[in-house]
Each structure stands twice: as C-alpha cells, then as structure tokens.
Amino acid sequence: MHLYLKYVWILFKSQTQYRLSFWMLALGQALTPLTVFAGLYFMFAQFGQVKGWSFYEAALCYAIIGLSFALAETFARGFDMFSTLVTSGDFDRLLVRPRSTILQVLGSRFEFARLGRMLQSLIVLIWSLNKLPLALTAPKLFTLTLMIVCGMLIFTGIFIATASLSFWTIQGLEVANVFTDGGREMAKYPLSIYEKWVAYFFTFVIPLGCVNYLPLLYVLGRTSGSNILYMLSPLAGIVFFLPCLFMWHIGVRHYRSTGS
C-alpha cells in the first residue's frame, strides 16, 4: 500500500509537469458526463417517470454507477492501457522487479483527471439522496458503499480481463469497451426498463445489476420480505473479480513462455 502511494505520487508529479493540459483534461472529464446527465434530466422532464422510476431515483442509479466507473478508471487505468505496455516491451521491466505484476501495473498509470468525473458523480449522488424521501440508516449507507466498491471491482475486473487477453493478441481489444463503456451506459438506468435478456446478462454474466439495480430496490424501500439478499447482492462483484485475477495470472504465464 505504501509503495502504491509512492507510485501515485510519482505519477502525480509527472502529470502536473504539464499543468495546463492537466486542468483542461480534468474540466473536460467533469463536463462530458454532465451532458449525458442533462439528457437524463430532460428525458424525465418530458415523461415525468420511466417505468415507475422517478427522476431522482434514476439519478441515484446513474450517480452510483458513474462513481464506480470513475473510481475504476482512476485507479485501474494501468490495466485499461495495458496493451501499450506489452507492445512497447516495457512489461519485461516489470518482470525483473521483485513485486507483484498486479501492483506494478496498477502503479503504472493513475488518471488524476478522472477525479473531475468522480466529483461530478459524487455531487449527483448527494443531491439525489437529498431530494429523495429516504431515511439514510446505517445499513443503507453500508449498502450504498458496498455498491460503489463492488461496482468498481466489476469494472476493474473487466479491465484486468481485457488486459490479460492482450498477452495473446498483443494489440488492445476495443471489443471490451462494449462491456465497460456499454455496461456503464446500460447500468445508468434501472435494469427493469430493459428487455429480459439484457437484464439477465447484466445480472448473471457481468453482474452490474447486482451492484446497482437490486440493492437499489432495498435502498429505495421497494422490496418486500427479507432485505439481506438485496443488501449483500453487490458481493457478486467480488465473485466476478476473482476469475479476472485468475485470467491475469494465466496471461502472465503465457507471456513468459512465448516472449514478445
């Protein structure tokens, strides 16, 4: 952990070397998703509600997935950009250092400009929580935190899985953006508005629904019966994350037996 912070510090120093571009990027990053959010707002302004979901409920849904994604992109950017590390051969360098490859790849990039995006999601989160007639009890706060953390794990998992594939393909796989960017866009809205197969896919394959829609039902008081399953459903994110890590280890082994 200490070492990771050191990595981050060095990267921070590097990025601030280019001050102007840093601030422009951070600003741009904060504004881009805002346009998406504006779209959401105007849609609800027109229709009032979508399949029984009010604007603020949808906004909460949007904020949570936005925050998870921003966190994943900030911390796990190294995996997102991993294919460059393989093509340039710099991965060799990581292998001759006495630390785990995961830690070193995480430490290879840190996207500070994404903090703008994070902030924007955070503001929407607090705002919608304020406007919703909710009593924020300790279990609900706990569930919200769990949702965000596990959501981040899912996105990070997808980044890691994609990065692992680049051990075979060398070039990056744009296909994976279907799952990251696409998944993010889908999960911004409550899953119940989609077709059944989409809902199934995002529940059982890439369990974004488990970190977003299902626990949100509990937070919003829309459940009946036992709540514990709803509360703990974000843990599916961890279940998703572990095989991704496993894939990574297979990838590294493959790399070392084939070379660059």
Add this chain to the structure above:
Amino acid sequence: MIELQGINKSFKVARRTAGFGQAVKALFAREHTIVEALHNISFDISPGEIVGYIGPNGAGKSTTIKVMSGILVPDSGICQILGYTPWQDRTSYVRNIGVVFGQRTQLWWDVPVIDSFGLLRDIYKIPSAVYRENLTLLTESLALSDILQTPVRQLSLGQRMRCEIAASLLHNPQILFLDEPTIGLDANSKIAVRQFIKTINKERGVTVILTTHDMNDIEALADRILMIGKGTLLYDGTLVDLRSRFGSKRIVTIDYHEHAEPVDVEGTSCLSWTPERAVYSVDIDDVPVASIIAKLSEQIELVDIGIGTTPVEELILELYKEHQI
C-alpha cells in the same frame, strides 16, 4: 554461480505473405513458423567474472538474457542462478540481480532522477542506510550530482545511461545484466561507462554479463567471451585464447623519409603503401618483427614504427565467418 544446461527456446512466429488476399486470409487462419531462438545453450559463470556475450543481430543474445533474468521461460533445460530457477522464484530471485536494457528506460520519464531512485528504494525495500551509502557512492563515481534533480526526459543519452546503471545497482545486486549498455553513446560516455563497470566488478565483486556490438567494450571489459549465432553457442573462451587461435599475425606500420618505390620484405605482405608510410602484415611465427625492422632500415630511413595486433573486431569477424553466420 550461474549455470545453464541445455536451454532450448523456440518462438512461434506468424508468417506474413504479401497480397490482399493473403492478408484477409491471415485474419482468420494464420500460418506459423517455429523459430528456434536458443538451441542447447550451456555454460557456467563464476562469481566476479565479466562475460561479454556477443553475436550478430537476432542470434539469441537478448533471449538468453531474458531467460536468465526470469522474464522468459525456456522450453527445456536447466538454469540455476544463485540457487534459484529464475522463472520459478521470480520475485525472490530478481532482488539479487540488476538489469539494464540499453534501449529502454527503467526511470520515470517526467520526474527528476532522484525521485525514480526513491521509488526503486521502495520497490526493492532497500534499508535507508544502505540506500544512502549506495547513493553517495554512485553519485560520486558516476558524476551524477548535477543531474539528479533533472527530469529524465531532459537528460542526454550518456547522462541517462549513467543513471540507468546507477538505478540498477541501488539494491546491491550480485549479478548485473547489461543489454547493450553503450549503444548510441559518444566516446567519452562509453569510456566512463566502461570504467565504472570495471570498478564495481573489482570493488564489489559484482558479476557482469553484457551483450554488445561494440568490440571495444569487449576488449576493455570482458575476461571471457561467449559467442552465439543462430541460437547455438559457438565460442566460449578468453580474448587471449581467441587471439592465439587466429594466429600470430601482427600489423607493422612504418613511417619513413620519402622513398619512391615500395620495399618488399621477405615473409611479409604489404597491405598499403605511400611514399611516406607503409603497412605490413607479418606472421611472427615465421619471421620475428625485429628482423623485419632491421631489413627495412637497411633500405629506408625510418621515422616511426608501430606494431599492433589484429583488432578484436576482425577476430570476431573471422569467427563469424568460420561459423558462417
């Protein structure tokens, strides 16, 4: 200390053929050729040696270095270094080695050199007393004090290489792998780098394995030469052995007061001739150098005499030729 036995390694390389049709076909089914990068490589290296690893481009030098530093896993063979098998105990093994890739940096591009060193200290968990001592020593002997605060991207190649070498030695490695450490350096920096490699080898007993295309590196540093070609180890011996193997030839260069005609001396061949200078090639097993000079001075008025051995470069070329690589 380093022991390689029958290391084999082959790569699958996608075959590319010309033409649009072929390119489309390659998208679906690629044809592969197996390239044998290393074939039955075996050698031992003892502590404190400096070994020059040479061979033409693509001969397998870097692959061997990668196997020895734990980056690649060979198809078969045994490799024992410091009691470790590099690719099996990667993290504990690499603590004991330093690796410099001449063409690639290990420093963080946009921050001052000293920050990179600080991060390496944490990566290798170097105790602060050791770190401070090493930093002082390296700063002094590599003349780094003026550039430690400079971002790496602003350094010249020579300055950067000095920093790279320092960075690879901060954690007191017992073995140092240098992959083309002098590539692209000017004469001054080359000499500085060679000097330093020699010093750490002598004073700290660091075992050094270096690959290079610059035969002057070999001449200045290496007690021992390993030559590889097409994946096979072709020569393992000292520079002196190599010299004696390719004979007892000497190059005699003489300067003299103007003389109109070339002078022939028995037992020599004249390599070049001008009215003021001539170069002869001599086999000292046949004719001693002294007698040649005596004969020459009978006919012309000598001004200066130079006697040299065959340059290493040519010896290596001979060796390459002998093995047809």
